[in-house]
Amino acid sequence: MANVLAIDLGGTKVMAAVVTNEGAVVASARQQHGAYGNWPDAVGAVKKAADKAVAKANVPWEEIQSVGIGVPGPVDHLNGLAFQLPNLGLVDVQIASDVGEVLGATVIVENDVDAGLVGEVWRGAARGRRHAVGLFPGTGLGGAIYVNGELVRGKTGITGEIGHMVMNPKGPRCGCGRRGCLEAYASRTAMENWVRKRYLKGYGTSLEGIDDPDSRIRSRAFLRAAQEGDTLTLRAIDRVSRYLGYAAANLIHLLSPEIIIFGGGVIEAVGPLMMDRLREVTAERCLPGCFDGIELAEAQCGDQATVLGVAAVTFRAMGYDIS
Ligand SMILES: [Zn+2]
Numbered sequence: 001m002a003n004v005l006a007i008d009l010g011g012t013k014v015m016a017a018v019v020t021n022e023g024a025v026v027a028s029a030r031q032q033h034g035a036y037g038n039w040p041d042a043v044g045a046v047k048k049a050a051d052k053a054v055a056k057a058n059v060p061w062e063e064i065q066s067v068g069i070g071v072p073g074p075v076d077h078l079n080g081l082a083f084q085l086p087n088l089g090l091v092d093v094q095i096a097s098d099v100g101e102v103l104g105a106t107v108i109v110e111n112d113v114d115a116g117l118v119g120e121v122w123r124g125a126a127r128g129r130r131h132a133v134g135l136f137p138g139t140g141l142g143g144a145i146y147v148n149g150e151l152v153r154g155k156t157g158i159t160g161e162i163g164h165m166v167m168n169p170k171g172p173r174c175g176c177g178r179r180g181c182l183e184a185y186a187s188r189t190a191m192e193n194w195v196r197k198r199y200l201k202g203y204g205t206s207l208e209g210i211d212d213p214d215s216r217i218r219s220r221a222f223l224r225a226a227q228e229g230d231t232l233t234l235r236a237i238d239r240v241s242r243y244l245g246y247a248a249a250n251l252i253h254l255l256s257p258e259i260i261i262f263g264g265g266v267i268e269a270v271g272p273l274m275m276d277r278l279r280e281v282t283a284e285r286c287l288p289g290c291f292d293g294i295e296l297a298e299a300q301c302g303d304q305a306t307v308l309g310v311a312a313v314t315f316r317a318m319g320y321d322i323s
Contacts, residue, residue, distance in 0.1 A: 002320070003059055005050055005103075006310040007069040008112060008303075009042065011087030015303065016049035018057035018064065019311035021320050023123040025304060027057035037089035039098070047102045067105040068314030070112035070306040071095060074158040080109045083158075108314045113142035114151050114160060115309030116301075120261050121146060122312040122322060124300040131257040135162060135244060136264035136299075138219075140175050141183040147255065149323065162247060163187070185243035188266050191236045192217045198232055205232040219269035226273055240266065241274040245281025252282070252290055263299025271298045 001020050008015040017028035029052035033045035046069070054061060071093075073085040080096020100107040110118075117126070117134035126132040130149045136142040143162025145152040152159045163183035164176055171180025175189065184190050195217070199210050206228055208221040225233035248260050262271060262278070279296050301308055312322045 002065050002315070002318075003057070003063055004311050004314045004318075005054065005064045005067045005105075006307040006314065007046055007050060007067070007099075008115075008306040008310065009046060009069055009071050009088075010112075011036070011072060014042075014045045014049040015307055016046070016053035017304070017307040017311070018053055018059055019307065021315050021322070023308060023311070025307070026059065027053055028304070028307065029053040029056055035088060039088075039090055039093055042088060042090075043098050043102055046099055050103055061104075064105070066108065066314050066318055067099070067103055068108040068110060068115075068310040068317075069095060069099055070110050070115040070310045072112050074156075075109050075111050076157060077109060077153070080107060082109070108310075108317050110310055110313050111144075112306045114144045115307075115313060116142070116263065116299075116305040117144035117146055117160075117261065117309065118151065118312050119301045119305035119307070119309030120263070120299055121309075123308050124305060125261050125297040126259045128323070129258045131255065132259050132261060133162075133251050133255060133257045134160075134261045134263065134299075135247065136262075137183075137187045137240065137244070137267065138265035139187065139189055141187045142264065145255065147257075162251070165247060165250065167243065167246065182243060182247050186240045186247065186266075188217075188219050188222075191222060191240060191266070194239065195232055195236050203232050206230045207233055219265045222266075223269045223273075226270060237270050237273055238277060241277035242281050244274070245278045246285060248278065248282040248296060249285035249291075252286055252294055256290070257294065259295040259297055261297055261299050263301075263305065267298055268302070 014031045018026040031045045031049035035041035082093045084091045096107040120126045132146045134144040141163030144160040164181045168180035172184040174181035174184040207225045209215040209217045
């Protein structure tokens with residue numbers, strides 16, 4: 001049995017886990033941080049989470065054979081750096097060398113969403129598949145593409161940016177500043193913007209937080225309001241389901257994956273209310289025969305998807321057959 005340390009660096013927290021080559025999470029630990037714009041603080045939080053996870057796993061550091069880290073932004077895999085980490089307010093970060101220095105190990109760097117899809121392929125809803133796509137609507141919308149048993153890297157390494165696929169060039173403003181991207185229709189932020197606009201026009205809703213323009217409407221609040229039968233919330237959920245269905249049809253026409261995985265905060269909260277509608281819209285939009293046998297499924301690994309995927313990528317880099 002071999003162990004690696006897998007790290008998921010987020011905008012406000014770090015998760016570290018000791019993972020075996022069979023995909024078992026031996027132990028994991030979390031560390032909050034307020035390291036926005038401060039890379040040394042982020043590295044310090046990574047070190048703390050790593051030490052906690054290794055201590056909890058009761059494995060000596062010498063038996064940790066390698067380290068991998070997933071980060072929220074586009075990465076240069078060969079050189080172990082991130083071009084930008086918007087959630088951390090950082091650009092051109094030397095991740096592999098800086099994290100490697102404090103942990104005394106070589107470090108593999110991966111994009112967190114790409115890793116999340118690999119986690120689902122290794123131990124989740126896409127287990128054993130060779131062709132899979134991941135769509136993860138949360139604050140934004142992350143995407144990842146896996147073809148022939150490998151992540152698609154392309155020329156620049158920046159791939160799977162499905163959230164910025166243009167659905168309507170005159171559509172609502174996206175987090176990226178452009179208009180009509182998928183993310184501007186299918187994310188928690190998009191749902192919030194859509195209901196707030198209608199609330200201001202006089203539509204009634206029982207959504208928690210709607211009367212406070214400074215508060216965020218959380219995915220769980222959409223679930224509670226939907227369970228109460230709130231019409232505006234149900235319409236917002238239907239709209240996200242439709243747009244994810246349009247995107248799924250586009251991706252099926254483009255890639256013919258075996259499975260499309262839907263995860264992220266929106267799906268964790270209201271996914272069960274969305275999947276039937278999403279499948280119906282996808283089927284309507286696909287050319288005859290295209291959708292046959294293709295599965296649309298909810299993610300299964302939850303917040304462990306990224307550490308599992310990082311571990312899988314790290315084991316592969318060490319020569320293990322992780323399929
Ligand atoms: Zn965009």
